[in-house]
Amino acid sequence: MTMASLESLAHRLLTTALIYFLFLQLAIRFGIFGPTILDLGTQLGVSQSQMSFVFSVTSIGVCVGAISSGFLFKWVPKQVALASIVVMLGIVVSFVTLIQDYYFFMVLQFIIGVTSGAAINACEAWILEIWQDSCPPYMQALQFFRGLGYILGPIIVEPFLIPEEDEDISPTSKSINQTKISGMVIKIVMNGTESTPSELENYIYIPYMINGLMLVLAAILVFFQYFYTVRKSRSANMMASSQATIISTITCEDKLSQSSDEKNEKESKREEPKLYTFSIIILCSLFYLFFFEEVVVTYLASFSANIDLHLTKSGGAFLTSIFNLCNVMGKGVSIVLALKLNHFTMLYMNLSVILISLVVLIIFSNTSLVMLWFGVCLLGVGLSSIIASLYALMESSITMNSMVCGVLNMSGTLGSVFVPLAIANYIESYPLSLIYASLFCALSCIVTLIVIHVLIGFRQKQHKQNQLIEEKPVMKF
Structure with missing residues (x-):
């Protein structure tokens, strides 16, 4: 029996709520990226096709993070590793939109992918550890918060997108994205090879910074949860050691009963x-x-x-x-x-x-x-x-x-x-x-x-x- 199963119901529910909050922020991080692709491409001076590669780089990072975190959690306490990873993720997310270089932006997106993949893996494993056999409804709720984050992301970012004015686009100017800001029309050629840099009044850094701060806040709460759990565990160990004289040992009949139950459980599993x-x-x-x-x-x-x-x-x-x-x-x-x-x-x-x-x-x-x-x-x-x-x-x-x-x-x-x-x-x-x-x-x-x-x-x-x-x-x- 793990320490998670020995925790009080209130403690497990609060911890689960913390995981949901963190998972929601991770989903919002993904949800705000799609609607801002056009503005990010404008800021970096690259075409939409080039921005598409950024998503692939992020996905590769998620894959690397999901795999590597499994090894990391064997050597470092899950909460400490998760909090450290999320702090790094929050900092990078907060400042990634301020980058003007396309390749450096891709490097940061890869880091975002690695840390996001590790954090997602940790959250799912943590829910399983807390609730064990009772985990199905809580895992379903975890996925619900993922979907909720995908909904909130575009809504949060919408007021901060670069405003644009509807104009008729002729067949000869399909490669030109026209944006009108403060009475000035700035034409940006986005043909994949060249672009005219422009100073746009860009506010998309605001939702990214908000999301980054929320991630850091979630990481701090995870740190507090870890220290509280460690302190509670030490207190429980001290009480257990003081009552060691009244702890009974498992009898021979109990051992036989346990081995019989384990045997029946193994036999009940269908081996394909x-x-x-x-x-x-x-x-x-x-x-x-x-x-x-x-x-x-x-x-x-x-x-x-x-x-x-x-x-x-x-x-x-x-x-x-x-x-x-x-x-x-x-x-x-x-x-x-x-x-x-x-x-x-x-x-x-x-x-x-x-x-x-x-x-x-x-x-x-x-x-x-x-x-x-x-x-x-x-x-x-x-x-x-x-x-x-x-x-x-x-x-x-x-x-x-x-x-x-x-x-x-x-x-x-x-x-x-x-x-x-x-x-x-x-x-x-x-x-x-x-x-x-x-x-x-x-x-x-x-x-x-x-x-x-x-x-x-x-x-x-x-x-x-x-x-x-x-x-x-x-x-x-």
């Missing part, structure tokens, strides 16, 4: 063939590799600004918030649906909604604002419970552990790296590349899911046949 387990892990990792929710969140503002409707940056930020709102609402509804529907039904249903939404966006995103909103809302709902259903599917098919979860997270992060690279050079000149890339990913997920369904169905059929053979009476001659 290694090849089958390995195949399920690989296929589910491939499924996660093609999952594209974070890519949509990041590029939706840029997509809406470059389509023929030419939404403003404020409109793009609001559209991203609506997408995230529908996504969070879908997560809530899926909790109820999961009680009635099996995992495959949930996945097929969500993927069908995604396909419908992508078809709507392909047909109407350049011509109808209403259908654009409808397609984006539908896409948010469709993407809401995909990963939760995938984890539930794996849990019902094989034995899950931290290593398997790590492989899945690695695949998801790699997908966040390669998909942006595929559309980086096209999002500005051909914004529908985001939708077509999403369609390819959705179709790949469907094909992979069908293979998983066939494999699991075949394995279940084998189980039934083996049970029939075992139950069949043996004929004696």
